[in-house]
Amino acid sequence: MSRVLWHNAQLATLDGDAPWGWIANGALLTEGDRILWVGEAAQLSPELAAGTLRRHDLRGAVVTPGLIDCHTHLVYGGQRAHEFELRLQGASYEEIARAGGGIRSTVAATREASEDELFKQAAKRAQALMGEGVCTLEVKSGYGLSLIDEAKQLRVARRLGKELALTVRSSYLGAHALPPEFAGRQDDYVQALCDWMPELQGLGLVDAVDAFCEGIGFTPAQTRRVFETAKRLGLSVKLHAEQLSDQGGTQLAAEFSALSCDHLEYLSAEGIGAMARSGTVAVLLPGAYYFLRETKLPPVQALREAGVPMAIATDHNPGTSPVLSPLLMLNMACTLFRLTPEEALRGMTMHAARALGLADRGRLAAGLRADFCVWDVAHPRELAYYFGRNPLLQRVCGGKSSGN
Numbered sequence: 001m002s003r004v005l006w007h008n009a010q011l012a013t014l015d016g017d018a019p020w021g022w023i024a025n026g027a028l029l030t031e032g033d034r035i036l037w038v039g040e041a042a043q044l045s046p047e048l049a050a051g052t053l054r055r056h057d058l059r060g061a062v063v064t065p066g067l068i069d070c071h072t073h074l075v076y077g078g079q080r081a082h083e084f085e086l087r088l089q090g091a092s093y094e095e096i097a098r099a100g101g102g103i104r105s106t107v108a109a110t111r112e113a114s115e116d117e118l119f120k121q122a123a124k125r126a127q128a129l130m131g132e133g134v135c136t137l138e139v140k141s142g143y144g145l146s147l148i149d150e151a152k153q154l155r156v157a158r159r160l161g162k163e164l165a166l167t168v169r170s171s172y173l174g175a176h177a178l179p180p181e182f183a184g185r186q187d188d189y190v191q192a193l194c195d196w197m198p199e200l201q202g203l204g205l206v207d208a209v210d211a212f213c214e215g216i217g218f219t220p221a222q223t224r225r226v227f228e229t230a231k232r233l234g235l236s237v238k239l240h241a242e243q244l245s246d247q248g249g250t251q252l253a254a255e256f257s258a259l260s261c262d263h264l265e266y267l268s269a270e271g272i273g274a275m276a277r278s279g280t281v282a283v284l285l286p287g288a289y290y291f292l293r294e295t296k297l298p299p300v301q302a303l304r305e306a307g308v309p310m311a312i313a314t315d316h317n318p319g320t321s322p323v324l325s326p327l328l329m330l331n332m333a334c335t336l337f338r339l340t341p342e343e344a345l346r347g348m349t350m351h352a353a354r355a356l357g358l359a360d361r362g363r364l365a366a367g368l369r370a371d372f373c374v375w376d377v378a379h380p381r382e383l384a385y386y387f388g389r390n391p392l393l394q395r396v397c398g399g400k401s402s403g404n
C-alpha cells in the first residue's frame with residue numbers, strides 16, 4: 001500500500017492534553033485509509049517516510065479531523081416551508097404536530113416518494129454537508145413508520161454510504177411518531193415497530209436504535225419496550241430526550257448505557273448525573289433550538305462540570321432544523337450555547353464519534369482512519385468564528401482527497 005505524506009501543516013489533532021492537540025509544524029503520513037504517523041515534521045523518521053509515493057505541501061494550512069454529523073434525518077420526501085409560515089403566524093410546533101402536520105406530513109411525502117427520488121434528494125443534502133468537511137454522517141429513519149417504508153429509508157441511507165465518499169451510520173427511529181393507520185392504538189404500534197426490528201437488523205440496515213420520548217412522541221414506558229427489544233438484539237440505543245419537556249427519558253436511556261441523549265434543553269440535574277455515570281454523550285442541536293425559537297438553554301455549564309462529553313450536530317430535518325451547514329452549527333454552539341470554539345470542534349469530531357460508537361475516528365492519531373479536513377484559516381478557532389464563509393480547501397476521507 002502506498003504511503004502519502006501531508007506536510008507543512010498546522011495540526012489540530014484534538015489528541016492528548018494540549019489545547020486543540022496543537023502541532024505547529026506538523027505532518028501526517030497516511031497509508032491506504034489509515035493514519036500511519038502524525039507529529040512534528042522534524043520528528044518523522046526516514047525509515048517511516050521511506051516508500052512515500054506522494055507528497056502534498058499544505059502551505060501552512062490548518063488540518064482538523066474530518067467532521068462528524070452524528071444526528072440527522074437526511075432521508076425524507078418533500079419539505080415543510082409551509083409549516084414555517086404557519087409558525088410565523090403564531091402556531092406552535094406542537095400544535096401543528098397534534099393537528100396531523102409535522103412529522104406525519106413528512107411521513108406521507110416519504111411514503112409517496114420512490115427510493116430513487118429519496119436517494120437523489122438525500123444525496124444533494126449529503127453533498128452540501130460534505131462540502132463543509134463532513135466525512136461521517138448519521139442518518140435516522142422515522143419518516144416511513146411501516147416496515148416497508150422504514151426499510152426503504154434505511155436502504156437509501158446505506159446507498160449514500162456506498163455511492164458517496166463518506167461513512168454513513170443508520171439509526172432505526174420507528175418510534176418517531178404514530179402513523180395514521182395506528183391512530184388511537186399507540187401501544188400496538190410500539191409492538192409493531194419492535195417486531196420489525198429483527199427483520200431490519202437481519203437486512204443489515206440498522207447500526208443503532210433511537211426513539212422520540214416526548215409528550216407528542218412516546219412515553220418512557222413505551223421507550224423502555226423499544227430499548228429492551230434493541231438490547232435483546234445486541235443493538236446500541238440513543239434517544240431524543242427532554243427536547244420540549246422533561247420526561248426523564250435521559251435516566252431511562254442511561255439505564256440502557258445509551259450512546260447518546262440528544263437535544264436536552266429540559267434536562268434535569270438527575271438526568272445529568274445519570275449520563276455522567278453511564279458515559280452517555282450529550283448531543284446538542286443548536287439548529288433546532290434556533291429554528292423553533294426555543295428559549296430554554298440546555299444546561300451546558302452543568303454538563304461541563306459533570307464531565308459529560310458534549311457533541312454538536314445539525315439535526316438536519318424538514319421540520320425543526322432544515323440546516324445544511326455544520327460550520328454554522330459550530331458558530332451557533334458558541335453564540336447560543338456558549339461553548340468555546342474548541343469545545344464546539346471537539347463536539348463535531350471526537351465526541352460525535354463516541355455518540356456513534358466509532359472508536360476509529362474523531363482525532364488525528366496513528367492507527368485511526370485517515371479522515372481529515374484542510375482549512376484556509378490561520379487557527380481552528382476561526383471555524384466557529386465565521387458564519388456564511390466556507391474555508392474548506394480539501395476533504396480527505398479514508399485517505400482519498402476531494403478538493404473543494
Ligand code: NIG
Binds near residue numbers: 321
Ligand atoms: O430532531 N424531535 C423529533 N424529531 C426531529 C423533528 C422531526 C420533524 O419535525 O420532522 C428533531 O427535532
Ligand code: FE
Binds near residue numbers: 071073240315317
Ligand atoms: Fe432529531
